[in-house]
Amino acid sequence: MKVSVIGMGAVGTEIVGFLVHMSEVTEIVAVDKARAKAEAEIWDFSHTTPFTYAKNPLLIAGDYADTAGSNIVVITAGAQLQQGQTRDDLVRVNSAILREIIQQVERYSPGAIVINVTNPVDVMTQVMLMASSYPAGKLISAGTLIDTARFLRILSDHVKIDPKNIYGYMLGDHGATGFIPWSLCKVCGLDVDSYCRLNGLPPIDREAVRQQTLEAGFRIFERKGNTNHGIAASVFRIIRAIEGNEQSILPLGVMLKGEYGVNGLVMSVPCVVGRNGVERVLSYEFSDEEMAGFRRSESHLRELLALT
Numbered sequence: 001m002k003v004s005v006i007g008m009g010a011v012g013t014e015i016v017g018f019l020v021h022m023s024e025v026t027e028i029v030a031v032d033k034a035r036a037k038a039e040a041e042i043w044d045f046s047h048t049t050p051f052t053y054a055k056n057p058l059l060i061a062g063d064y065a066d067t068a069g070s071n072i073v074v075i076t077a078g079a080q081l082q083q084g085q086t087r088d089d090l091v092r093v094n095s096a097i098l099r100e101i102i103q104q105v106e107r108y109s110p111g112a113i114v115i116n117v118t119n120p121v122d123v124m125t126q127v128m129l130m131a132s133s134y135p136a137g138k139l140i141s142a143g144t145l146i147d148t149a150r151f152l153r154i155l156s157d158h159v160k161i162d163p164k165n166i167y168g169y170m171l172g173d174h175g176a177t178g179f180i181p182w183s184l185c186k187v188c189g190l191d192v193d194s195y196c197r198l199n200g201l202p203p204i205d206r207e208a209v210r211q212q213t214l215e216a217g218f219r220i221f222e223r224k225g226n227t228n229h230g231i232a233a234s235v236f237r238i239i240r241a242i243e244g245n246e247q248s249i250l251p252l253g254v255m256l257k258g259e260y261g262v263n264g265l266v267m268s269v270p271c272v273v274g275r276n277g278v279e280r281v282l283s284y285e286f287s288d289e290e291m292a293g294f295r296r297s298e299s300h301l302r303e304l305l306a307l308t
């Protein structure tokens with residue numbers, strides 16, 4: 001499998017790290033407008049291969065021609081948040097950058113699955129869908145997978161259970177209007193309130209958990225100027241689901257075509273992920289309150305889209 005990563009900043013570099021050290025990928029291509037930076041990262045990674053369990057992948061820092069025939073392309077290129085900005089402030093500048101990038105990506109890898117990470121992630125994915133001919137299931141965003149990871153970690157700290165035994169999502173939008181469908185959330189098979197009651201734990205303050213989840217990225221960003229470990233692990237999780245044709249459920253950004261009553265908008269929803277990318281959007285019956293959260297995300301994303 002050949003994977004190309006466009007943008008070798010904090011996030012792209014960490015994703016390449018996961019791929020070099022933990023994947024079965026045979027070829028990794030890194031592209032960045034700062035070519036020397038991409039070269040330096042790739043040389044540095046190449047010096048890990050004598051010592052790790054890497055499968056000795058071919059490592060290339062190059063340009064778009066080198067990405068030809070990629071199975072997966074990950075896009076992390078673009079402007080990064082400045083202190084005081086929100087993800088939404090990046091809309092205009094990143095729209096212009098990504099329209100150019102997707103044309104180059106499609107020219108060389110029309111059959112690839114493209115995973116977008118650049119923020120605001122769902123809106124930028126829609127911009128690229130409109131500027132290319134990739135089908136909806138093959139040009140997808142990392143969506144609320146990272147928010148979901150943060151949510152599961154926060155719950156895990158409360159219930160003192162490995163987050164891998166907790167099921168739940170944050171959905172809608174990787175931004176201020178993301179919402180948690182608590183009716184789907186299960187701790188070891190129990191709803192959260194029952195789990196806490198039966199195990200002598202204080203009940204969960206749902207709104208506080210939502211706020212903590214939404215603020216988690218900013219708390220990291222304020223201290224180190226970026227977030228990269230969690231998002232890189234999230235993207236690697238998506239790549240593994242594609243590579244293994246897992247049919248796993250991941251909350252990713254995908255163009256909705258009537259699901260949940262939404263048409264023509266990329267939103268983060270639970271998706272079935274396999275070798276063809278997002279193969280299906282899962283249907284759920286949300287409560288009225290959850291559906292209201294969904295609609296707030298929808299309105300917010302439509303407002304952002306109008307700015308592109």
Ligand SMILES: NC(=O)c1ccc[n+]([C@@H]2O[C@H](COP(=O)([O-])OP(=O)(O)OC[C@H]3O[C@@H](n4cnc5c(N)ncnc54)[C@H](O)[C@@H]3O)[C@@H](O)[C@H]2O)c1
Binds near residue numbers: 011080117231
């Ligand atoms: N979706 C998520 O959950 C999530 C999480 C973290 C970061 N992000 C987003 O990912 C993006 C990258 O974050 P980062 O911390 O790696 O930023 P960064 O500034 O460290 O890296 C961005 C890289 O993109 C490159 N670049 C810019 N324009 C380019 C172009 N036209 N062609 C090729 N390369 C180009 C830059 O040279 C830089 O190396 C940002 O938009 C950020 O907001 C998203």
